[in-house]
Amino acid sequence: MPDEPILEDRRILELRYRMPILQIREFFTGLEEGKVRGTKCRDCGKIYFPPQSECSSCMTKNMEWIDFGGDATLETFTTVEVAPTSFAAEGKYVVAVGKLDEGINVLSWLNLNGTKDIKIGMKMKLKSLRKKEGYYSYEFFQE
Amino acid sequence: MKSDDERVAIVGVGHSKFGKRLDVSMNELGWEAIKPALQDAGIVQKDIDFYSVGNFGYWSEEILPAVTIGEYAGLACGSLKTEAACASGSASLKIAMDSILSGTAKIAMAMGIEKMYNSPNGTIIELIGRAGNYFWEFENFGMTFPGYYALYATKYLAAYNAREEDLCEAAVKAHHYGSLNPYAQFQKETTVEECMKSKYVSRPLKLMDSSPITDGAAAVILARGDIAKKMTDTPIYIESQGTATGTAYIGRRDEYTGLEASRRAADIAFRGAGLEGVGSNFDLFEVHDCFTIAEVMAYEDIGIAKKGEGIKLLKEKQTYRDGKYPANLDGGLKSKGHPIGATGISQAVEITKQLRGDAGKGRQADIKRGRALQHNVGGTGHYAYVTIYSRGD
Numbered sequence: 001m002p003d004e005p006i007l008e009d010r011r012i013l014e015l016r017y018r019m020p021i022l023q024i025r026e027f028f029t030g031l032e033e034g035k036v037r038g039t040k041c042r043d044c045g046k047i048y049f050p051p052q053s054e055c056s057s058c059m060t061k062n063m064e065w066i067d068f069g070g071d072a073t074l075e076t077f078t079t080v081e082v083a084p085t086s087f088a089a090e091g092k093y094v095v096a097v098g099k100l101d102e103g104i105n106v107l108s109w110l111n112l113n114g115t116k117d118i119k120i121g122m123k124m125k126l127k128s129l130r131k132k133e134g135y136y137s138y139e140f141f142q143e
Numbered sequence: 144m145k146s147d148d149e150r151v152a153i154v155g156v157g158h159s160k161f162g163k164r165l166d167v168s169m170n171e172l173g174w175e176a177i178k179p180a181l182q183d184a185g186i187v188q189k190d191i192d193f194y195s196v197g198n199f200g201y202w203s204e205e206i207l208p209a210v211t212i213g214e215y216a217g218l219a220c221g222s223l224k225t226e227a228a229c230a231s232g233s234a235s236l237k238i239a240m241d242s243i244l245s246g247t248a249k250i251a252m253a254m255g256i257e258k259m260y261n262s263p264n265g266t267i268i269e270l271i272g273r274a275g276n277y278f279w280e281f282e283n284f285g286m287t288f289p290g291y292y293a294l295y296a297t298k299y300l301a302a303y304n305a306r307e308e309d310l311c312e313a314a315v316k317a318h319h320y321g322s323l324n325p326y327a328q329f330q331k332e333t334t335v336e337e338c339m340k341s342k343y344v345s346r347p348l349k350l351m352d353s354s355p356i357t358d359g360a361a362a363v364i365l366a367r368g369d370i371a372k373k374m375t376d377t378p379i380y381i382e383s384q385g386t387a388t389g390t391a392y393i394g395r396r397d398e399y400t401g402l403e404a405s406r407r408a409a410d411i412a413f414r415g416a417g418l419e420g421v422g423s424n425f426d427l428f429e430v431h432d433c434f435t436i437a438e439v440m441a442y443e444d445i446g447i448a449k450k451g452e453g454i455k456l457l458k459e460k461q462t463y464r465d466g467k468y469p470a471n472l473d474g475g476l477k478s479k480g481h482p483i484g485a486t487g488i489s490q491a492v493e494i495t496k497q498l499r500g501d502a503g504k505g506r507q508a509d510i511k512r513g514r515a516l517q518h519n520v521g522g523t524g525h526y527a528y529v530t531i532y533s534r535g536d
């Protein structure tokens with residue numbers, strides 16, 4: 001089929017969001033202090049990750065921050081081979097869902113320390129880390 | 144038993160050619176589906192009281208497709224755009240159906256459309272990847288649409304001791320029926336070997352496990368049951384629809400070998416149609432096979448296979464036309480194509496044709512019970528819509 005005539009858009013839109021984090025600021029300060037945190041409802045005991053500043057079942061703001069121990073078990077994983085444009089510089093990366101000992105599932109990257117032997121059920125550690133770009137994140141590390 | 148004026152039926156269908164459609168604009172593509180739908184129903188634009196347009200958008204330039212398409216098509220009644228990710232078409236169907244059930248419309252149109260090739264591939268991968276939980280999954284971890292389903296595939300293969308080859312069987316079936324569907328994006332057969340040789344997009348899922356990027360549109364005309372009977376000899380009734388919403392954050396799912404929202408939506412749909420479950424009540428299934436693993440999980444979530452036995456159903460060819468549970472005889476999302484917002488309506492068009500006995504050579508199911516089920520998932524189990532259709536006999 002011949003290439004159809006296309007009008008290339010002359011108006012370029014750059015999207016860069018400003019995402020409010022005031023209500024969960026302790027999550028980000030926690031990362032800087034080497035902690036990965038969630039919130040826990042003092043009324044019903046429910047743990048929230050991603051953290052919420054209010055418990056939607058109790059309808060109260062009676063929440064506390066809890067620091068996760070970091071011990072986790074691998075639930076499932078994938079190696080992303082075709083990445084979105086904004087991750088093109090990262091090369092291939094492994095995304096994992098890990099179950100923390102607190103019973104919470106977390107999705108993040110998995111650092112393999114050179115090994116290729118990944119097995120569902122293996123032990124991992126969830127840690128905060130400073131990325132080379134300077135911001136803080138959290139990732140799993142093979143134990 | 145509901146009386147005719149408490150029911151809604153499909154009285155006209157239209158479907159564009161699916162594929163890379165850089166020969167048409169979004170409005171022109173929409174008209175390609177609307178025109179045959181109007182002609183099939185034997186009505187003109189002013190007969191329509193309300194219309195809805197399923198569309199995800201972002202990759203195409205028009206932000207108000209319901210309005211731009213309406214203008215092109217000569218529609219001026221009330222309208223809106225519906226978004227439920229890959230189930231936007233089913234959401235469109237719901238709104239149009241509800242407008243009739245509420246008494247505000249007698250005849251309504253539900254359409255769906257997507258114009259994905261108006262953006263480059265990288266942008267599309269980026270945009271669908273963002274459609275999970277942007278803040279907690281994309282921002283730091285660059286999740287992709289195949290990435291999410293790959294998390295399910297990894298877990299499923301390990302849990303049930305299955306192989307990537309087993310998943311490829313779904314691609315082989317999809318391409319077989321796609322090869323018989325003139326509207327399909329890919330009209331050629333494939334093999335397990337060819338599927339296995341294709342490149343990984345997100346391990347263990349390969350290119351041939353994945354539905355393609357697609358431009359396409361589909362439309363159905365709905366009418367109140369008593370009116371539908373006067374319009375056509377073959378109204379196809381919407382017996383029930385079940386809907387459910389899963390969690391955005393994948394960590395909040397309690398399992399990774401099925402979609403809980405799909406099961407809830409199916410239960411609601413069965414109850415709404417007065418059925419105990421899937422049983423042997425259906426002649427045909429349209430299931431959401433955005434990836435091969437999605438088709439396998441769909442079998443188990445709607446109940447035509449027990450947990451872990453979806454791949455067995457494929458291997459035994461039970462979801463081929465002559466099997467016990469014919470599924471996706473149009474090639475499915477995998478081979479027909481997956482224009483996000485159009486998919487749900489495309490499935491409704493296919494079911495209508497099948498129940499009318501108009502599906503075409505080699506892919507017409509044997510219609511005995513006169514009933515079919517549509518399973519349409521948005522995102523990765525984020526939205527779930529299950530709709531049950533019947534000939535009303």
Ligand SMILES: [Zn+2]
Nearest residue numbers: 041044055058
């Ligand atoms: Zn609470």
